[in-house]
Amino acid sequence: MSLLQRLIEQAKNPKGFVGSTMLRIMNAAHSGMTKWVIQSGAIKDGDVVLDIGCGGGKTIQSLSKINRAGKIYGIDFSKQAVKNSIKANKEDVAKGKVIVRKASVSSIPYPDQFFDKITAFQTHYFWPNLASDVKEVFRVLKQGGQFIIISEIYKINYHMKSYKTKIEIQQLFENIGFQTVNIIEDTKKGWLCITGIR
Numbered sequence: 735m736s737l738l739q740r741l742i743e744q745a746k747n748p749k750g751f752v753g754s755t756m757l758r759i760m761n762a763a764h765s766g767m768t769k770w771v772i773q774s775g776a777i778k779d780g781d782v783v784l785d786i787g788c789g790g791g792k793t794i795q796s797l798s799k800i801n802r803a804g805k806i807y808g809i810d811f812s813k814q815a816v817k818n819s820i821k822a823n824k825e826d827v828a829k830g831k832v833i834v835r836k837a838s839v840s841s842i843p844y845p846d847q848f849f850d851k852i853t854a855f856q857t858h859y860f861w862p863n864l865a866s867d868v869k870e871v872f873r874v875l876k877q878g879g880q881f882i883i884i885s886e887i888y889k890i891n892y893h894m895k896s897y898k899t900k901i902e903i904q905q906l907f908e909n910i911g912f913q914t915v916n917i918i919e920d921t922k923k924g925w926l927c928i929t930g931i932r
């Protein structure tokens with residue numbers, strides 16, 4: 735396996751020392767995406783939020799700071815990511831305000847219509863079946879709740895075979911049942927933000 739392939743594998747499913755180091759780097763590198771969402775005002779105090787593919791746990795930490803009365807849940811299918819996320823949020827975990835579990839987006843271990851907001855940063859291009867995985871996200875989202883994906887466009891183009899265009903993504907979300915779909919591009923940063931409102 736080439737070095738590039740190994741790094742991609744570690745980004746997809748961080749493991750051990752190398753995975754942990756990558757999670758720390760991603761915490762710093764992706765914090766601007768969390769800021770983008772916070773500045774948009776999408777997260778309200780009191781919201782029950784799920785961060786899918788929570789990685790090193792920095793997004794959970796930032797969302798918890800601005801959401802004093804709410805709860806933040808994180809899931810990630812990497813054991814290492816769960817460990818790092820719990821460590822990064824240890825005080826809130828101890829208080830029961832932050833809950834991190836090892837789980838795949840394909841089978842989210844929460845009941846129907848449980849979350850007000852669901853975020854997924856730099857992760858959806860790794861998901862095994864975007865159509866059924868977004869359907870699973872829809873299941874756990876409350877009526878009127880928002881699902882927010884942010885990713886670098888070049889990574890979407892590199893990793894994904896379908897759902898690369900805005901129209902394909904919009905149709906997927908609408909077919910699943912989202913009432914409103916907004917897709918914004920930050921051309922300077924090369925980021926795409928997809929918001930589906932149930």
Ligand SMILES: C[S@@+](CC[C@H](N)C(=O)[O-])C[C@H]1O[C@@H](n2cnc3c(N)ncnc32)[C@H](O)[C@@H]1O
Pocket residue numbers: 745746747748760761764786787788789790793809810811812815837838839840854855856857860861862
């Ligand atoms: C590139 S990292 C991004 C981590 C974090 N969201 C951030 O922005 O720093 C991708 C994360 O998605 C997780 N992931 C990939 N596929 C997943 C799946 N099917 N279910 C849950 N988590 C997944 C990986 O384990 C990894 O922690």
